[in-house]
Amino acid sequence: LKEDEMKIVVIGGTGQVGAPLVRALDERGHQAVAASPSTGVDARTGHGLAEALAGAQVVVDVANAPSFDPDEVLDFFRTSTRHLLDAEAVAGVAHHVALSIVGADRLPDAGYLRAKVAQEELIRRSGRPHTIVRSTQFFEFLRTIAAAGQDGDVIRLPEAALQPIAAADVVTALVDVVLAPPVDGVVEIAGPRCRPLPDLARAVLAGDGDERPVVGDPDARYFGTRIDDSSLTAGPGARLGATTFEEWLAVRTG
Numbered sequence: 001l002k003e004d005e006m007k008i009v010v011i012g013g014t015g016q017v018g019a020p021l022v023r024a025l026d027e028r029g030h031q032a033v034a035a036s037p038s039t040g041v042d043a044r045t046g047h048g049l050a051e052a053l054a055g056a057q058v059v060v061d062v063a064n065a066p067s068f069d070p071d072e073v074l075d076f077f078r079t080s081t082r083h084l085l086d087a088e089a090v091a092g093v094a095h096h097v098a099l100s101i102v103g104a105d106r107l108p109d110a111g112y113l114r115a116k117v118a119q120e121e122l123i124r125r126s127g128r129p130h131t132i133v134r135s136t137q138f139f140e141f142l143r144t145i146a147a148a149g150q151d152g153d154v155i156r157l158p159e160a161a162l163q164p165i166a167a168a169d170v171v172t173a174l175v176d177v178v179l180a181p182p183v184d185g186v187v188e189i190a191g192p193r194c195r196p197l198p199d200l201a202r203a204v205l206a207g208d209g210d211e212r213p214v215v216g217d218p219d220a221r222y223f224g225t226r227i228d229d230s231s232l233t234a235g236p237g238a239r240l241g242a243t244t245f246e247e248w249l250a251v252r253t254g
């Protein structure tokens with residue numbers, strides 16, 4: 001490694017955030033390593049972790065569970081986070097960065113969000129130097145949210161506001177966090193505007209040529225839990241992504 005060049009291991013470095021993050025860190029002159037099952041590193045079993053982390057200054061965890069079943073996702077984030085923190089202590093890694101979700105702690109009835117809270121707690125309690133980056137939903141995730149709201153021939157979604165962000169802006173924010181010292185706390189990132197979820201879903205589906213009606217329903221659930229305008233939107237100190245929903249849609253739909 002040259003002077004000022006860091007070895008940065010990106011767990012989940014082949015994913016939708018991980019892959020562009022590895023590229024962006026490489027472009028900044030660092031040695032970024034994509035670590036995931038497809039590159040021979042499994043955070044859940046611990047396989048290949050010690051070798052991958054040797055000589056690393058920073059570990060960024062942007063892995064995701066292969067199944068969203070509440071028990072499996074909880075096991076995935078707990079087990080993989082324990083393995084990572086233990087391996088980082090052995091390797092002397094100076095900064096653990098993890099990507100979590102704005103509002104996860106406000107929605108204990110959602111199994112996936114409970115697993116993210118468990119992940120955050122393990123990191124905090126480990127005493128290891130860390131930064132937890134809590135992001136709102138990615139624009140790219142809106143289609144999955146819409147699919148989860150399918151009710152017969154319609155998409156039924158809560159009227160609550162979301163503040164979604166472009167995955168590319170998440171990557172930009174993560175680069176800055178990775179290259180800065182640990183804050184030993186939480187950094188929030190979010191999209192530039194809050195919008196009612198049904199409006200967002202309607203626009204994404206229209207861009208796909210999907211004509212199913214999207215219905216705003218105050219009784220509809222978000223992945224099994226009730227949400228309101230303050231559930232998933234960021235606090236006043238959040239760093240806001242530059243890309244608007246309209247800009248993202250225009251690029252996506254050409």
Ligand SMILES: NC(=O)c1ccc[n+]([C@@H]2O[C@H](COP(=O)([O-])OP(=O)(O)OC[C@H]3O[C@@H](n4cnc5c(N)ncnc54)[C@H](OP(=O)(O)O)[C@@H]3O)[C@@H](O)[C@H]2O)c1
Nearest residue numbers: 012014015016017036037038042043044063064137138141
């Ligand atoms: N989607 C959203 O709106 C949103 C919002 C806020 C935060 N987040 C968080 O963002 C993170 C990344 O999500 P994403 O949608 O970008 O993920 P993704 O594209 O589904 O990528 C998942 C990554 O995890 C890796 N992985 C799976 N099992 C692993 C294991 N056992 N050990 C190591 N790596 C493993 C995969 O590797 P292979 O390619 O080798 O299988 C892949 O690189 C998640 O923690 C999620 O909670 C997402």
